Amino acid sequence: MxxxxxxxxxxxxxxxxxxxxxxxxxxxxxxxxxxxxxxxxxxxxxxxxxxxxxxxxxxxxxxxxxxxxxxxxxxxxxxxxxxxxxxxxxxxxxxxxxxxxxxxRLADVARDEDDDSLWTVGAGLPTPLLAKQTAAAGLEGVHRLIGVPGTVGGGVFMNAGAHAQEFRDVVTWVDVVAHDGTRSRIPGDSIPWRYRSSGLDGVVVATQISLQRGDPHDLLRDVKNYLRWRKRGTPFDRPCCGSVFRNPTAEQLTERVDEVGSPPTAGRLIDAAGLKGFRVGGAEVSPMHANYIVNTGDATARDVTSVIETVRTRVLDRFGIDLQLEVRLLHQGSRREDS
Ligand SMILES: Cc1cc2nc3c(=O)[nH]c(=O)nc-3n(C[C@H](O)[C@H](O)[C@H](O)COP(=O)(O)OP(=O)(O)OC[C@H]3O[C@@H](n4cnc5c(N)ncnc54)[C@H](O)[C@@H]3O)c2cc1C
Structure with a gap:
């Protein structure tokens, strides 16, 4: 040179x-x-x-x-x-x-003085903790989210859900800080909720949820059962992000999915495409749960992305369904994450 x-x-x-x-x-x-x-x-x-x-x-x-x-x-x-x-x-x-x-640092919980079924929760509180605390207080609405291992802020942003409970069912308002630093309170019924998406923009700092009264004994028993169920079907021994793909919508379904059983979830489609155990570098389609791509120890993001691309291509070829990502990709230099 x-x-x-x-x-x-x-x-x-x-x-x-x-x-x-x-x-x-x-x-x-x-x-x-x-x-x-x-x-x-x-x-x-x-x-x-x-x-x-x-x-x-x-x-x-x-x-x-x-x-x-x-x-x-x-x-x-x-x-x-x-x-x-x-x-x-x-x-x-x-x-x-x-x-x-x-x-x-942002995980405070406050119960409304007049109505103790209304809880104001900081965005940093782990969702499993919220599930357990509400169940112990005899309140139902989020107790089945015991196995969703994120924060309440991430859960609201993603409209996380499990076992027919989702954040959208309980949120009365969300406090959001916008890109310019201004804060606003958004009513739950004006949020454009969808499956695994809230459509919110900015940073969720707190939310208020409205719960139903129940029996603490029954609710805590449910919590235990859902957790046990979760442990049986989840590769907890491997780092992962939960489900990589969203389940296909009714509009996406083709006649070719009949062979995979009902409902034709992303996991069933991937399994039927013969991809359990498929591997690139350290990333692998979990042999236990086909919608989980796990890190077997030394995976890079590139390995995971390669597996994602192969899964999408094979499922598209076989069933005519273009699976959409549930996991969020954080790109270098992007202003905000991809959806
Ligand atoms: C083993 C396992 C099992 C899982 N099971 C489920 C399940 O059953 N159901 C389910 O819905 N999900 C499941 N997940 C996925 C995940 O736990 C949820 O999406 C969770 O709500 C994400 O929260 P988080 O705090 O980890 O968010 P992150 O992963 O940190 O972020 C996810 C997205 O939310 C945004 N975000 C995070 N915090 C905020 C905030 N305060 N304000 C605005 N945006 C924010 C991020 O920018 C990113 O786009 C599972 C994950 C794992 C690892």
Whole structure:
């Protein structure tokens, strides 16, 4: 390589380093000690894959979240929000922007003084904890979500559900911080809920849920049973993100699905396409549950993506159904995650 080309490459690398340092200094000045640099996204996701986060911010309050989003807007850097990371696939290259992580610092629970079936819950509370606490209080509505291992904020955003209970059935309002840092309260009945989607934009910081009265003894027994059922059918020994694909909608179904049994779930279609155990690198279609692509130990995001592509192609060829992703892909440089 010519000496001049070499020098110009070094100058460019030094300039990028300077910009990065300035950016980090600015983020630290604005967000204080709650921001860290270069944290591994693999350690923030149940998949255990993904490269570093340029900046990781763990807010303590809704005001902090506003500050984080305002700072990202001012510095013109992309941002994403994560909870427990149980439904994300982070890129091997990591994320070149601000990752806002909603966790235990934002996990308060308050019961309404006049009506104790109304609970206001912080976005960082783990959903299984909410399921257990509400059941113990003799309130039903979310107790069957005991095996959904994410935060309440992620659950509301995803409209998570299990055993005929979904967040959309109980949410009365959601407090959301928008991209410009402004906060608003959105009534539950004005949210465009769909299967595994809320259509919300911004960061969920809290929600109020309305529950039905029940018998704590029965509810806690149900919780135990659902958890037992879950453990039997889930490859808990392998890092994963739960179901990778959404179940097909009625409109997507073709005559060719008759052979897979009813209902023709994504898992049944993948199984019938002969893909259980299919593997690329360290990523594998779980032999236990075909809609789970598990990390057998050393999977990269690229391995998981390759398996996803093969599964989609084979199911499309065999059944004429284009499976849609339930897992959210966190792309380097994107402003927000893909849907
Ligand atoms: C073993 C296993 C079993 C599972 N079973 C189920 C199941 O039965 N039913 C089901 O519905 N899901 C299931 N999941 C998927 C997952 O647990 C849920 O989608 C969960 O609600 C995601 O919450 P989270 O906090 O982990 O979100 P993350 O995975 O961190 O994020 C998921 C998405 O939500 C967004 N998000 C997260 N927090 C917020 C917030 N505060 N505000 C705005 N957006 C936010 C993220 O940007 C991302 O797009 C399972 C996952 C695993 C690993």
């Amino acid at each position: 010519a000496l001049r080309t070499c020098r110009s490459l070094f100058r460019r690398a030094a300039a990028i380093r300077n910009v990065k340092t300035e950016l980090r200094d600015e983020l630290s000045a604005q967000l204080g000690e709650s921001v860290k640099f270069g944290a591994s996204l693999a350690s923030l996701s149940t998949y255990r894959v993904g490269g570093p986060a340029e900046a990781l911010f763990e807010p303590c309050s809704a005001e902090d979240v506003s500050l984080g989003l305002r700072t990202a807007a001012t510095l013109e850097i992309p941002w994403i929000v994560v909870g427990l990371g149980s439904n994300i696939l982070a890129a091997d290259e990591g994320f070149a922007g601000l990752v806002i992580r909603m966790g235990q």
